[in-house]
Amino acid sequence: MFLQPDKKGSLYNTLVEFGYAEYGSALEMLAAAKMAESPRLKVGYINHALDEYRHSKLIFEVLNNEVKRNKDTFKNEFKFIPQHVVSKGYVDKKNFLVEKLKLKNFVEFVYTNEFLAKDSFDTLIKRIGNADSLKILKQIASEEEGHADYSILTLNKIMAEEDRHWGFAKLFYNKKFPNSNLNVAFKKEKIKNKLRLFYFKNVLFLNKIFDPIINVLILVFGKIPLLLKTNSSLSKNLMNDKTNSII
C-alpha cells in the first residue's frame, strides 16, 4: 500500500504516514509469504517484508531526526503505535491483499505500487532537501550536520531498495504474465493514491465540518443515555445473570 507525499502539508505528518504505509506493506508481504507454497517464493516475500519493516523503522528515525534538527516538540501522534496501521487503513481489517486479490492482481498491485513508491520517495527526498537546504548548509559545520545528512542518506538508501523491489516485481510479473497490459492497473493505483492523499489532506477539514453537526446531535440526543439504566451487578450472584443480555 502506498502513499503519495503531500507536497505542502506538514513534513512530519507525511513522514508518519510513510512510516505506517511501509509497515503496512511489511505485514502484507509477510501474509503473502505465509500463503506461498514454494520455498523460494516464500523467502522472496519474507525478504521483501524485511526491507519494508526496516524502511518503516528508518522513516520514523528520519522523523525523529527532523524534529530534533528543527528543535520542535515530538508530539504524541509522531509516536509509532502498531495498532495505528489498522486504524489508519494501511492494513484492511477484513482481508490482507493476498487473501482478497487473485494472484495476477496481487502481483500487479505489488509491481505498480513499487513503481509509485520510487516516485514518492523521490518527491520526499527533494522536499527535505529543498525545504531545509539553507539550514543544512548553515549547520553543515555544526554538530547537526550528521543529522541533516542522515535524513537524506537514509531516504536515498530506502529508495534504492524500493528500486530493487520494483525491479524484482517487474521481472516476476513479466515472467508470470507476459502478455498483460499494465496501463489500467497503473491508472487505478494512481487514482487510489490520489484519493488517499486527498482524504489525509482533508481529514482535519472534514472534522471541522462534521464535528459541529455531531455536537448538535449530541446536544439533542446526548441526554438519552442518562435515562438508560444498566443492571448493577453489585451484591449479586454473577452466575444468575442474564446470559444473553448485552446490558
Add this chain to the structure above:
Amino acid sequence: MKYFLGISGYFHDSSIALLDSDGNLIDFKKEEYLSRVKGDKSFPRLALQEMIKNFNLCEDNIEQVTFYEKPFKAWLNILKYSIKNNSLKNELTRNYFKNIWKSSIVFSYDLSKYLKVSNKKILYCDHHLSHTLSGAFYNVNAPITSIVIDGFGDESTSSIHHIKSLKEINNVWSSPFPHSIGLFYSSITDYLGFSVNEGEYKVMGLAAYGQPKYYDAISKTIFFKDGKLIIDDKYYDYCRSIKRSYSEKLKELFDIKERESNQPLDIESPDFKEYADIASSAQKIVENILKEIFLYANKITGESRFIFSGGVAMNSVAINQLTKLDFIKEIIIPPSPGDSGAAIGAAYYGYLNKNGFKKNLKTENNNILTPGFIKNKTTDEDFFLTSYVKVANKENLIEMAAELIAENQVIATCYQNIETGPRALGHRSMICSAHSIAAVESLNQKIKKRSKFRPVAPVTLTENANKYFLLSDKIYQSYFHMGAVAEVLNSKTIEAVVHKDNTSRVQLCDESQILGKILMKLKKHNIDVLANTSFNISSDPMVYSLEDAYLAVERMNIKYLLTENGIYKKKDE
C-alpha cells in the same frame, strides 16, 4: 465433539479460546499472533478463521459462543460518566458517540461475517466475571476470593468476587470509573513517555532505580479509604481526553516535565534518576493500595486464598509485596491474567452455563501452552534451508542446544505450541546462559535492544531454585506458568539476571519441558540457570509461525534457531 468459544476484543489484545465438551482448553489464539499487529484489538477474525478451519467449527458443533463483556453496558457506563462530568461537546464524549460502530456493540454482527450461529448460542459474560473465571478455570477449590483489577470493564475498574462454588460467585465490592488503579498506572506510563498498554512493564523495571520521593504527593490523588478507591480526576485526563492520560495538574507535582517518547532513556541518560523516582513512587502507590484491597477482601469474605487477575495482576513486583502479608495463604494468578486471557474465562462461562454450573474440570489437562498449534503446509521448514544450515536434527537438538549455550551462544526457539500467556516459557524464547554477563548483555541489549534498566528473567529447574532464589509458597504455581518475582539469595554467578533491587523474575521448569531438558544436559557444564526473554522485536507480537521466526531471526541477527525438528544456523556465519 461439541465446542465452546470464548472471545475478547475491541479494547486491546483480542483473543479466542476454544474448549471441548469435557471443558479442556484445546486452542487459544491472540489476534496479534496472526495479524502481526501488537496488541491488535480488532475483532479476532484471523484467529477465528484459523480455528474454523482446524476444527471444522460450524453451527452444528458449537454449543456456545461467549463474549467476554456486556457490550452495551461497557459503552454506556463510560458515556454516562462523560456526559455527567464533562461537557456534552467534550472530546471523549464526542469520541464515544462517533465510534460506536467500532465498539464491541457490533460483536454479533462481526461474528456473523465469519461464523453463522443462532443468537440463542451467543452469551455475554460480565467483564470481571470473565477474568475471575479465567483464574477459576485453573483452580476451582472454592471457597476462594477473586480480586480483579484492570483499567475498566463493563461497570467497574476493580472488583472483589466471593466464589462460594461455581454456582455462586458473589460480587461483593467494586469500584466505578474513573477510580482505576490500571488507568492510574497507565497515566504514569504515558507521563514517562512509554506507550500505554505496552510500556507498563518498563515502568515496573524502572521503579527499582528510583526513590519514591513523590509518594506523598501522588497519594493525595489516589488512595483507598473506608472501602472505597478514590482518584482525584483533576490530575488525570483519561476521563476527559483521548490524547493523553495525565493532566496539567499532575505535571505540577513533579520536578521534571513529561518525557518526550523520542528521547532515549537509559541508566546513563541525564534525567534517568528523576523519571525513575516517578516510576518508583507510582509503583509504591500501587503496592500499598493493592495491600489495602486484599486486606479489605479478607475482611469482607473471610478468605485467605485469592485468585488475582486483570491487567494489574501482571505487576509481578507488587505481587511479591503481597506475598509478605501474613493473612494471605495463597495467590493464584492465571497464566494470562489480562483481557486476552479473559477469553478463556468467557469460554468457561459458556461451558458452565451449558452444564448447569455443576461440572468440575480436570484442570491438570489444561496446559499453559496453547494446545492447538496445528501443522499445515505453510509450516514446512524447507524454506529455512535457503539461508540456514541444519546443525542438529530432532534426535540431538537438546544436546546441541546445551552445547551452544555452554559456548555462550544465544538461541531463539520456535518450538511446538505457543504459550497462552504474555511470558515466553521456552517455546517462543531467546535463551542463553545466565552465568555469562557477556551472553546476557548480548541477548538483552544487542539482539533484543532493550534498555539496560529492564531485567532479563532467569529460568531454572525446580531442584536448583532454592540455591539461588527465595521462593514464596504462596505463589508457587506462578513460577511455572508466568514467572514471578523472588528475592535473590545468591547472586554471585548470576548477576546478569538480578535486578537492581536484588530480585529476579523467576521461572521454574521441570524435566518434561524443553528448557528443563536443556538444563539437565547443562549440568555437566555447571550451568544451572538460563536467561530467558520472549522471542519478538520490541513493538512486534511474539513470534508465532515459522515464517515469523525466520523474519525475526533475520531482523535481530540471531545465529541459531531451534524448532521441534532441529537447530538451524545462519549460512553466512
